[in-house]
Amino acid sequence: MEENLMQKITALAKRRGFVYPGSEIYGGLANSWDYGPLGVELKNNIKQEWWKRFVQQRSDVVGIDAALLMNPKVWEASGHLATFSDPLVECKECQRRFRADEIDESTISQRKPRNDESKEWIIVGAWRCPYCNAENTKNPPRQFNLMLKTFLGPAEESANVVYFRPETAQAMFVNFKNILATSRLRVPFGIAQIGKAFRNEITPGNFIFRTREFEQMELEYFVQEREWEKWFDYWLGEMKEWLYKDLGISESSVEFVEIPEKDRAHYSQRTIDIEYKYPFGQKELYGLAYRSDFDLKNHFQEPPYKDPETGEASYPHVIEPTWGVDRSVLAVLLDSYAQEGDRVILKLKPKLAPYKAAVFPLVANKPELTKKAREVHDMLQPRCMVAWDDRGNIGKRYYAQDEIGTPFCVTVDFETLEKNDVTVRDRDTAKQERVSLPDLPAFLMNKIYG
Ligand code: ATP
Numbered sequence: 001m002e003e004n005l006m007q008k009i010t011a012l013a014k015r016r017g018f019v020y021p022g023s024e025i026y027g028g029l030a031n032s033w034d035y036g037p038l039g040v041e042l043k044n045n046i047k048q049e050w051w052k053r054f055v056q057q058r059s060d061v062v063g064i065d066a067a068l069l070m071n072p073k074v075w076e077a078s079g080h081l082a083t084f085s086d087p088l089v090e091c092k093e094c095q096r097r098f099r100a101d102e103i104d105e106s107t108i109s110q111r112k113p114r115n116d117e118s119k120e121w122i123i124v125g126a127w128r129c130p131y132c133n134a135e136n137t138k139n140p141p142r143q144f145n146l147m148l149k150t151f152l153g154p155a156e157e158s159a160n161v162v163y164f165r166p167e168t169a170q171a172m173f174v175n176f177k178n179i180l181a182t183s184r185l186r187v188p189f190g191i192a193q194i195g196k197a198f199r200n201e202i203t204p205g206n207f208i209f210r211t212r213e214f215e216q217m218e219l220e221y222f223v224q225e226r227e228w229e230k231w232f233d234y235w236l237g238e239m240k241e242w243l244y245k246d247l248g249i250s251e252s253s254v255e256f257v258e259i260p261e262k263d264r265a266h267y268s269q270r271t272i273d274i275e276y277k278y279p280f281g282q283k284e285l286y287g288l289a290y291r292s293d294f295d296l297k298n299h300f301q302e303p304p305y306k307d308p309e310t311g312e313a314s315y316p317h318v319i320e321p322t323w324g325v326d327r328s329v330l331a332v333l334l335d336s337y338a339q340e341g342d343r344v345i346l347k348l349k350p351k352l353a354p355y356k357a358a359v360f361p362l363v364a365n366k367p368e369l370t371k372k373a374r375e376v377h378d379m380l381q382p383r384c385m386v387a388w389d390d391r392g393n394i395g396k397r398y399y400a401q402d403e404i405g406t407p408f409c410v411t412v413d414f415e416t417l418e419k420n421d422v423t424v425r426d427r428d429t430a431k432q433e434r435v436s437l438p439d440l441p442a443f444l445m446n447k448i449y450g
Pocket residue numbers: 167199201208209210211212213214215216284285286287322323324325326327
């Protein structure tokens with residue numbers, strides 16, 4: 001992938017209203033981003049497709065929308081307060097601060113397990129700075145907790161400390177019994193949520209890839225222990241379908257990486273990172289983890305599940321597929337970006353495109369054409385997002401719509417007035433066909449959603 005693709009995407013995102021730098025008129029706020037009119041459509045379309053596929057079109061998954069601030073005991077029980085941290089290092093030479101996993105492993109002289117339970121390793125010996133190459137001998141990484149703190153109520157004292165959730169998942173676990181009591185679900189079943197999460201990342205960056213405020217789509221799927229492998233494979237298949245069919249990402253852009261035991265959480269017997277080949281390197285897009293009964297055991301002293309047939313109480317085991325919303329937006333933008341000469345095309349899946357169609361009068365200075373084109377626009381608008389453009393020449397309008405991924409352009413010309421049909425131009429093939437006006441809504445809906 002081209003090195004400068006990130007610059008092109010970032011510039012396009014700003015120029016056309018997908019994503020702006022956050023708080024820009026005040027000099028910005030480092031690594032914060034605001035989704036603009038087209039960005040919010042793309043992002044919402046991704047979330048809606050996800051919700052449809054994984055919640056509404058299934059009878060074994062239900063959704064929740066939980067509070068962002070939770071009782072701090074949640075984070076104590078889940079282990080986040082003690083261990084949700086990244087190893088932070090500071091180079092004595094260049095004073096740069098970064099995550100220890102950026103250090104080239106071959107330059108580390110000594111490592112040891114993080115603690116008795118953990119299979120993760122920490123650096124205890126010397127290491128070389130990946131930025132200035134200085135050797136560091138006396139400053140091993142220290143753990144930096146990523147939870148973002150705030151205070152509830154007027155007094156900023158420790159009794160009032162709460163944390164912005166660093167993931168959406170814990171709300172699914174703490175509501176486990178509520179959901180069972182208000183539904184007829186039985187294992188295997190899942191609970192899903194889409195929402196914001198916050199992490200005080202040491203090194204945010206790469207546009208919307210790593211930010212301190214981001215959105216997740218998470219699903220906790222509860223299974224019997226003996227069936228975890230079957231369900232793990234099942235969810236891996238579902239994640240692939242989502243990537244290739246719903247997002248339209250090409251298989252060659254993605255890598256499924258088995259996480260070796262030494263890098264997995266101690267309770268997980270299998271984790272796969274689904275990595276995307278970003279221009280800045282191959283990095284995590286999504287994750288899939290088998291979490292055993294770790295989470296439910298953390299929160300419930302008694303087994304929270306009773307088998308409706310046998311009456312046997314148990315702690316179901318969990319398969320957790322997790323998706324980042326912002327990384328989905330980034331991957332979709334990168335994967336759909338195409339350039340043909342000076343023409344830029346975002347080859348978005350029609351379902352994801354902010355505008356599904358654009359309507360133009362062939363020329364702007366003929367009132368009868370403009371009037372007819374307005375009628376066509378207004379006929380389509382209740383069904384889908386439709387753009388309107390009557391500036392410049394038709395070629396420029398096509399280019400402007402290609403750049404934001406509008407799959408169809410509908411032109412009203414003089415023939416329309418006689419024959420009651422329009423020209424529909426396809427973004428990807430640039431082919432044009434005449435479609436009669438009464439057939440137009442069904443024609444477009446079929447191409448977009450069919
Ligand atoms: P990374 O290793 O990149 O820090 P992670 O393993 O900590 O990611 P998870 O805890 O598995 O990430 O979070 C689930 C998903 O949430 C990730 O796959 C990613 O899509 C998204 N995500 C996590 N951290 C961020 C962030 N700082 N900014 C944007 N998205 C994020």
